[in-house]
Amino acid sequence: MITLDGKVCVVTGALGLIGNPLARALAEAGGRVVLTDLDHGACVDRAQSLGGGGGDALGHGADITKPESLASLLAAILDRFGQIDVLVNNAAIDDKFGGSAPHESMFEHYELERWRKILDANVTGTFLCCQVLGGAMAERSKRTAGTAQRTGGSIINIASTYGIVAPDQSLYRKPDGSQPFFKAPAYPTSKAAVLGFTRYPRRVLGRRRHPGQRPVARRRRERPGRTLRCQLSRAHPLGPDGDSRRLRRRHGVPRQRRLVVHDRRQPCRRRRVHGMVSPLSLAEAAARAARIALVLADNDGVMTDGTVYVSANGEEMKVYNVRDGMGVERLRERGIATAIVTREPPALIARRAAKLELRHLWTSVRNKHAHLDRILEEANVSLDQLAYIGDDLNDLEIIAAIGEVGLTAAPADAMPRVRESVHYVCTAPGGRGAFRELAEWLLRLRSNSGGQR
Numbered sequence: 218m219i220t221l222d223g224k225v226c227v228v229t230g231a232l233g234l235i236g237n238p239l240a241r242a243l244a245e246a247g248g249r250v251v252l253t254d255l256d257h258g259a260c261v262d263r264a265q266s267l268g269g270g271g272g273d274a275l276g277h278g279a280d281i282t283k284p285e286s287l288a289s290l291l292a293a294i295l296d297r298f299g300q301i302d303v304l305v306n307n308a309a310i311d312d313k314f315g316g317s318a319p320h321e322s323m324f325e326h327y328e329l330e331r332w333r334k335i336l337d338a339n340v341t342g343t344f345l346c347c348q349v350l351g352g353a354m355a356e357r358s359k360r361t362a363g364t365a366q367r368t369g370g371s372i373i374n375i376a377s378t379y380g381i382v383a384p385d386q387s388l389y390r391k392p393d394g395s396q397p398f399f400k401a402p403a404y405p406t407s408k409a410a411v412l413g414f415t416r417y418p419r420r421v422l423g424r425r426r427h428p429g430q431r432p433v434a435r436r437r438r439e440r441p442g443r444t445l446r447c448q449l450s451r452a453h454p455l456g457p458d459g460d461s462r463r464l465r466r467r468h469g470v471p472r473q474r475r476l477v478v479h480d481r482r483q484p485c486r487r488r489r490v491h492g493m494v495s496p497l498s499l500a501e502a503a504a505r506a507a508r509i510a511l512v513l514a515d516n517d518g519v520m521t522d523g524t525v526y527v528s529a530n531g532e533e534m535k536v537y538n539v540r541d542g543m544g545v546e547r548l549r550e551r552g553i554a555t556a557i558v559t560r561e562p563p564a565l566i567a568r569r570a571a572k573l574e575l576r577h578l579w580t581s582v583r584n585k586h587a588h589l590d591r592i593l594e595e596a597n598v599s600l601d602q603l604a605y606i607g608d609d610l611n612d613l614e615i616i617a618a619i620g621e622v623g624l625t626a627a628p629a630d631a632m633p634r635v636r637e638s639v640h641y642v643c644t645a646p647g648g649r650g651a652f653r654e655l656a657e658w659l660l661r662l663r664s665n666s667g668g669q670r
């Protein structure tokens with residue numbers, strides 16, 4: 218834990234979600250905290266509650282977009298404490314769209330007024346705080362330079378991952394696929410500007426090199442470290458510059474996001490998002506995999522690529538992949554049975570099921586979710602011993618039920634809503650290795666959990 222030892226710490230936006238606990242943490246570390254936000258009365262109340270907790274706090278309202286408001290804040294701080302040691306520029310506005318606002322939050326319809334307001338608070342406000350409050354810090358530092366009481370100070374500007382990477386609009390999408398609003402353009406732009414601006418005052422207000430003083434590595438403090446930036450852009454579906462790539466060495470890690478948009482190798486750089494998997498820690502996924510006793514698979518679009526060949530006399534043919542067959546075998550060797558549940562009649566599937574020595578085959582099942590109790594009973598397994606792979610909308614219900622306690626997957630070419638609902642999205646499409654990939658994923662997870670290999 219840091220010790221601030223009476224240092225005067227100013228937190229802007231101190232009534233907000235992050236500002237409030239931040240102010241409390243600074244007070245608990247021994248700082249004398251100045252809480253400032255738009256509402257003067259609430260700042261005074263919050264400071265009193267902090268002061269009661271052992272800190273020496275001041276609450277004072279200010280609008281960071283107005284120089285005269287900041288000047289009066291500065292006067293109040295200097296009057297009470299005589300100095301500022303730490304300035305946290307935390308206040309900001311993010312778009313709040315009540316209810317459903319897909320239209321007004323869209324880039325095409327985004328209002329200029331909103332854009333100006335957000336840039337004013339987030340960028341101009343940060344600039345003014347650095348100029349007025351930071352200027353007073355620099356002034357004091359200059360006055361005391363070369364003396365035994367030489368002082369310094371720290372300015373911390375709060376940016377956002379959205380200052381580094383573009384917003385992922387799918388995060389704001391509802392499970393039913395509707396988009397109540399889009400992350401609008403002003404906030405990410407303002408946060409990128411905060412990062413850019415932060416490089417500037419350091420040169421103007423920052424430390425001069427005194428004898429014996431170590432220079433601060435130029436880039437270290439001006440923007441997030443390279444490792445952090447790389448991780449952020451890798452973990453983000455858009456990447457910082459729209460370049461397309463997969464996350465390396467993270468196959469099989471739940472919540473992995475697969476591919477990015479604006480793929481340069483695609484004609485016209487079309488949007489290409491291969492989906493993302495839902496939240497589940499690796500440990501939890503491994504624990505679930507260790508329990509799996511039966512893998513249930515849809516037939517068409519999973520075990521086959523969904524194509525049906527029809528001959529002149531009406532005979533139908535479907536194509537299966539031997540690699541998927543090997544997946545069934547590898548699971549069986551490790552004590553995991555495979556079964557097919559499909560709405561199709563048995564005619565075309567029975568032979569393949571017999572060849573694969575599937576323990577169960579449920580055909581002509583129109584509602585797989587409604588059939589689940591019977592599956593559990595006949596297979597003599599519990600819900601948490603099931604894994605399921607499906608590709609179409611009629612699989613969504615059973616995926617949701619099994620996904621609660623078991624594991625779910627979808628081929629790469631499954632319907633988008635299915636891909637968004639499962640734990641694992643295969644890189645292989647249906648009928649061309651998706652089932653094998655699921656089998657290998659489960660076995661890999663089981664070896665992670667220390668289960669059977």
Ligand SMILES: NC(=O)c1ccc[n+]([C@@H]2O[C@H](COP(=O)([O-])OP(=O)(O)OC[C@H]3O[C@@H](n4cnc5c(N)ncnc54)[C@H](O)[C@@H]3O)[C@@H](O)[C@H]2O)c1
Nearest residue numbers: 230232233234235236254255280281282307308309375377
């Ligand atoms: N919450 C998050 O998930 C998140 C993520 C990344 C970055 N951030 C950043 O962290 C900081 C705090 O975020 P938060 O979630 O606590 O936001 P918040 O909306 O809860 O709080 C922001 C505060 O700033 C104040 N404010 C707005 N305009 C002001 C002005 N002109 N003058 C003075 N005060 C003003 C608001 O009154 C509010 O109390 C912001 O800079 C935000 O961009 C937040």
